[in-house]
Amino acid sequence: MTDYNAFFKETINQLKIEGNYRVFADLEKIAGNFPQALNYKENSVSEVTVWCSNDYLGMSQNKIVIESMIEAIKKVGAGSGGTRNISGTNHYHVLLERELCYLHQKESALLFNSGYLANQATLSTLGKKLPECVIFSDEKNHASMIQGIKNSGARKVIFKHNDLEDLEKKLKKNMNAKSKVIAFESVYSMDGDFSPISEICKLAKKYRALTFLDEVHAVGIYGKRGAGVAEMQNVMNEIDILQGTLAKAFGLIGGYVAGKKDLIDFIRSFSSGFIFTTSLPPCIAAGAYTSIRHLKFSDTERKNMLKNIQNLKLLLKKTNIPFIDNGSHIIPVIIGEPNLCKKTCQILLDDFKIYVQPINFPTVPKGSERLRITASPNHNDKMIKELVNALKIVFRNLKINKAA
Ligand SMILES: Cc1ncc(COP(=O)(O)O)c(C=O)c1O
Numbered sequence: 001m002t003d004y005n006a007f008f009k010e011t012i013n014q015l016k017i018e019g020n021y022r023v024f025a026d027l028e029k030i031a032g033n034f035p036q037a038l039n040y041k042e043n044s045v046s047e048v049t050v051w052c053s054n055d056y057l058g059m060s061q062n063k064i065v066i067e068s069m070i071e072a073i074k075k076v077g078a079g080s081g082g083t084r085n086i087s088g089t090n091h092y093h094v095l096l097e098r099e100l101c102y103l104h105q106k107e108s109a110l111l112f113n114s115g116y117l118a119n120q121a122t123l124s125t126l127g128k129k130l131p132e133c134v135i136f137s138d139e140k141n142h143a144s145m146i147q148g149i150k151n152s153g154a155r156k157v158i159f160k161h162n163d164l165e166d167l168e169k170k171l172k173k174n175m176n177a178k179s180k181v182i183a184f185e186s187v188y189s190m191d192g193d194f195s196p197i198s199e200i201c202k203l204a205k206k207y208r209a210l211t212f213l214d215e216v217h218a219v220g221i222y223g224k225r226g227a228g229v230a231e232m233q234n235v236m237n238e239i240d241i242l243q244g245t246l247a248k249a250f251g252l253i254g255g256y257v258a259g260k261k262d263l264i265d266f267i268r269s270f271s272s273g274f275i276f277t278t279s280l281p282p283c284i285a286a287g288a289y290t291s292i293r294h295l296k297f298s299d300t301e302r303k304n305m306l307k308n309i310q311n312l313k314l315l316l317k318k319t320n321i322p323f324i325d326n327g328s329h330i331i332p333v334i335i336g337e338p339n340l341c342k343k344t345c346q347i348l349l350d351d352f353k354i355y356v357q358p359i360n361f362p363t364v365p366k367g368s369e370r371l372r373i374t375a376s377p378n379h380n381d382k383m384i385k386e387l388v389n390a391l392k393i394v395f396r397n398l399k400i401n402k403a404a
Helices: 004-018 063-076 091-104 115-129 143-152 164-173 197-206 261-270 282-297 300-318 338-352 381-398
Strands: 026-029 036-040 045-050 108-112 133-138 155-159 179-185 210-214 241-245 255-259 330-334 370-374
Touching (some): 091 108, 091 255, 091 282, 108 115, 115 133, 115 241, 115 255, 115 261, 133 143, 155 164, 164 179, 164 197, 197 210, 300 330, 300 381
Parallel strands (some): 133 155, 133 179
Antiparallel strands (some): 036 045, 241 255
16 A cells, blocks of 8 residues: 555545544533533534433532542542552552442452453453353443453354343353353443343353453442442342443443452453553542442432433423333434434534434444433433423424334
């Protein structure tokens, strides 16, 4: 190749033609006033209401979380200064890992710099190191799990989404594999549906497989102490490796895995994505610790979020705006065409000061482009009415009427 730039330009152009080119909204959250944010454009700035944040419980704005971070930064400074092995284990990291053990009732927990990394690094280490490992992966698993499995070099067997029969058929077929891991999520992020955790764990036991459960969209929200769907369904003990994030309902950044002592020690000792990177700033660990502990005892955020979600779903139904209702906090409104999806969001932003990011391929399959709406405890009835009214007008004007 001689003209590399022409190649890059042409490939990007193709994305634009397909409607899959990503444009980031330039936002400045207004502290203490979530879900309001300033939206910067070339020649203007306006205040918008955010309806697509994964800061599900508004914890990024929580006063005690912020105070604990400021206190930590004053006490120990900004960055951690090293990898966990070389001077980068601050006492805040240790306290946080201990708190994660209590939360998930596991012997041990390990912090990563993101949920993506926790998935990618853990699965790649297991797949690489376990003898003759086969990884069974739900077809709707997140990109971070897919990447981890790919990097591991282990054999991957994809089972149909949430399909126990298909999973069992495939486990049976690979009965003689020396080691097996079943990787799945508790709440799938784009459709908001739950997995049959207990039944998958039973199959894992029957075929002697380890279970790896991604609870990224569930921690903080489900279960009476916010430990996730496994806590809500009383099956935490059944899970071998529980993976979560500190970046969504807990309001910060970072990811983790929790499980038996030896298993976590194994990941700690062999996972490249854990070993060879600077650890999270201690103030992040301090904030996450405060956030987790707060949500362990306070139900207010969860209750208010649920109330807003119920009200929003009711109003959407009343207004005949089709959405997928899988009983979770995630509300997907299917548009089904990438350019139309983008246009819908653009009008919502420009004319109604409502920010919902269009979700297009490859995040969701082609033909299922959507708005992925999330309501936090900080939204209110007026905002809900404004959102539904705006959707009604835009759907009518753009002639969108696709049943979900
Ligand atoms: C199911 C799932 N797992 C993992 C991740 C990655 O988590 P993080 O954002 O903390 O990197 C995401 C991110 O959205 C996700 O949806």
